[in-house]
Amino acid sequence: MSEKIATRDVYGQTLVELGRENSKVVVLDADLSGSTKTKLFSKEFPERFFNAGIAEANMTGMAAGLAAGGMIPFASTFAVFAAGRAFEQIRQSVAYPGMNVKIVATHGGITVGEDGGSHQSVEDLAIMRSLPKMTVLCPADGPETGAAIRAAAAYKGPVYVRLGRGKVPVVFDQGCDFTIGKGVTLRDGSDLTFITTGLMTAEALLAADILAEENISARVVHLGTIKPIDIDLVLKAARETGAIVTAEEHSVIGGLGGAVCETLAEGYPVPVERVGLRDEFGQSGTAEELLVHYGLTAAHLVEAAERTLARK
Amino acid sequence: MLTDQQIRELEDTARHLRVEVLKMLHTSQSGHTGGSLSAIDVMTVLYYQRMRHDPSNPAWEDRDRFVLSKGHAAPALYACLAGCGYFPKEDLKTLRRLGSHLQGHPDMNKTPGVDVCTGSLGQGISQAVGLAMATRLAARPSRVYTLLGDGEVQEGQVWEATMSAAHYGLGNLCAIIDQNGLQIDGATEDVMNVGPLGPKFLAFNWHVLEVDGHDIQAISRALDEAEAETERPTAIIARTVKGKGVSFFEHKASYHGVPPNDDELERALAALAMR
Structure with missing residues (x-):
């Protein structure tokens, strides 16, 4: 990576x-x-x-x-x-x-x-x-x-x-497949699932590494398609791991986090933590500084994972 | 030049289409009367004399395209399409009804012969520009016609599209402005004066013609001149009368979005029959 x-x-x-x-x-x-x-x-x-x-x-x-x-x-x-x-x-x-x-x-x-x-x-x-x-x-x-x-x-x-x-x-191999409407499980895990999109998927893989050192098994599901959302993969993650953390470089309202929560609420409700912008606009700064400022790093994902696990 | 016989036939057709529009709107009791009647003569010349199209094959690739940018004049379009045989005239009674293929505003996915979806003002002309680009890329002989309202040209997007059509030298595009002088809130020059339109299109490097939009011969001649211009898009400013053909609807903004009631329909049909 x-x-x-x-x-x-x-x-x-x-x-x-x-x-x-x-x-x-x-x-x-x-x-x-x-x-x-x-x-x-x-x-x-x-x-x-x-x-x-x-x-x-x-x-x-x-x-x-x-x-x-x-x-x-x-x-x-x-x-x-x-x-x-x-x-x-x-x-x-x-x-x-x-x-x-x-x-x-x-x-x-x-x-x-x-x-x-x-x-x-x-x-x-x-x-x-x-x-x-x-x-x-x-x-x-x-x-x-x-x-x-x-x-x-x-x-x-x-x-x-x-x-x-x-x-x-780079997360995927050159020449990878892309099927509209299908997510990809990049890492298996049993304690919780990161469901992520865009550049946050790379952060989720890093977060899963950090959690593994604490003997927490985190699954990483990447959704390259926000709509139509991969309902089966999201519900499977909820059933098998019982806790979800979503992460996106976007407002937590209406994007990936919103879509996952809608899916879970109707299909298999489990604790969810949404990582993203908390109903606010961005500001000037370097990309790296802004990701830290708005809580979009692997370290923040680890914290969100711990919060959602505590609610299981 | 059209012969006297051709002009008489087209005038008869236009009168017949006005009757269809009024009956349709009377049945639906919802829709836009004034702007449908002002556009009928231009649309009659386009559909019955000018455009290359085949009602038995609406998807014919080489057909000329028509984009009703002032989509609220859908009844006029539906009357033309039914009259040309795209679908049975009987269907006109279903205008604006649940499940009808004749939606309140034109829908390319529902109505045979409709080339694009319109209704949100200012957007049709951009799609017409795109169609003209596609037509040229595919080296098709088609021409693209779009009809706009003179209130519609208050939308900024119209001028974005105008700028781009000239920039790309779309000689296969002809925009006709149905200049009836009225919009729903009143006289166009009172609501938001965007005139004079001819000089504006000229300043945007268009070929500009101004005609009486109810004079069949003049409309046809303008369309000839538009076709002869191959380097620039043409704007035809068609001076029209809102509600044209029915004296008590004419020049009235109040009939913009109001259908005829029983009494008005009877009097209107009688007036049209007498002419």
Whole structure:
């Protein structure tokens, strides 16, 4: 897990591969192609790249129109603008008609860092998850991002993919599989289960190591798909370990933690601790400082595990 | 140029479609009367004379596309689609009913012949821009038409889309603005004056035409001129009358979202029959 890769870099490279394989793949951006890495695609396929300028609403509508015309559009910008500013365009022009549009948002979460709270989306997973027909993905690392982008391209219908800005530890093997709607058990355990998404999965693996030294057996389940959530895997974890800790680089309201709690409340209630932002916005700082400040590290996960075990 | 005979036939069709719109809205007792009637003549020329489309094959790839950006004029669209044979006219009685394929606003997944979902103002034109891009990429001969309201152009997204269509030189795109001068809260120039529209589209590097939106020959000629322009998108500002064709509905914002009652339907049908 020493190697680190930015998920957005893998996104850019995967788009180029998809562009070579399928002439229907087109890409849109809103003046952030250097940051979202769609610029790689624009250089190789300039005729299939559409910069919308700083106009996210129209970018989303154009993507819907391109899909209506038989193309497979990938539209990218930062998560705050993709899911926030263009929300109603996603609702009306993409989700409601079930358009084959892939919205790939980079710079999700607080690890955007120095740009501050205005640019750190802590609510995009919740917003997108609430839309009927929408599939929501949040890969853990570089290799899984490549597989998730390919799965999104192969899937017919609207997909929201949340990626990050910084380099994150590699958890998955190169060439790993990604099945929309299926989580992955990365480590087995019997005392509790970490259910995590995005970059928090790497932290959960570290936390499980620390707990193992205290003779606590922690399972780690990674959900690369937030919606549709892998109900079977979540309920299995609850039945077999009896305690859950969720962790996400997102508000604890409405995202992974919300989805897991809804699933457990209806299916198999057990004690849950949700790790994430506690109904607050982020702020400027380095990514590392912010993860510590908001309690999103392996050490915090260990504490959450101990709290949930005490409630068993 | 249309012949006198063609003009007479299209005018007859438009009158018939107005009757269908009024009956449909009277049956549903819900929907938008004024803006459906103002748009009928433009839509008649598009569906009955101009667009390449095949009602027996709604998914024909090379068809021209129509995006009703002012989606609340759905009754006008449904009257055209039924009239052209996309579905039985009998279905028009189900407008806005539970389970009907004729939703309050156009739904591509439910109604044969509807190309995209619209209804939230300002969004249709962006989708039309995307369709025009896809059409050009796929080297299809199709043209893309979109109809907007003159209140709708108060939405900022319309101008984002306008900017992008010119930037990408979409000569296969034609936007028609149904300039009836009224929106639900009153006169467009009183609610939020966005005029003059022609100079605005011109300033955004569009090819701009202004016509009487109830003059069949003028509409047809403008569409010819739009098609002849291949480098730039064309905006046709169609000057229309809200509620056109039924004197007591005309020029009234109060009939924006109000269907005819029994008495109004009877008088309206009588008036249309006399013309």
